[in-house]
Amino acid sequence: MSDAMDDVQIKRLFMLLHGMYGNSVLDKYRIGQVEDGEDVGMKSARQVWLNGLREFPQPVVLKALAKCSEKHKTFPPTLPEFRDICKSLMPRQWTASNEAPRLEMSEALRSEQVERARRAIAQTRLQREGxxxxxxxxxxxxxxxxxxxxxxxxxxxxxxxxxxxxxxxxxx
Structure with missing residues (x-):
């Protein structure tokens, strides 16, 4: 199964939302115009949600769905609310910044550290050589x-x- 959201997975998401919130999900999106046995409003809503959730991997979307029971107990979330939950569950990416200030070591401290390292190396050699x-x-x-x-x-x-x-x- 692919990690990106697709039509099958968005239908499954809406099915799970309907299971959690009942007809309030249908009432929120249906417009009463049926085409190919399906409400046009629901079909359109699924496409909007699919495009809105493409950037999130499926496991994050499923975790967000589980979080809905805590944050949205009575009414289904809107797409922006659901996206906010997804964003909060995304793993944080850390990148080094070139703008961070560099801490410089004084010459005296550097000399002390070098001497400490030399003594440690000499001690290790002495022990290794018996x-x-x-x-x-x-x-x-x-x-x-x-x-x-x-x-x-x-x-x-x-x-x-x-x-x-x-x-x-x-x-x-």
């Missing part, structure tokens, strides 16, 4: 030796020499 971050000086050396002993399984001297060789090769 490195250990320690404090400088003798305290950091103690942490590194403890880690080396833990990895060595008792042969800390060989492990320290291997780590030192790897560090020398990496810095060269």
């Amino acid at each position: 490195g250990v971050q320690t404090a400088d000086g003798i305290r950091g050396l103690h942490v590194l030796i403890a880690k080396a002993v833990g990895h060595a399984g008792g042969d800390e001297a060989a492990t320290l020499l291997r780590l030192d060789a790897q560090r020398s090769a990496a810095s060269a």
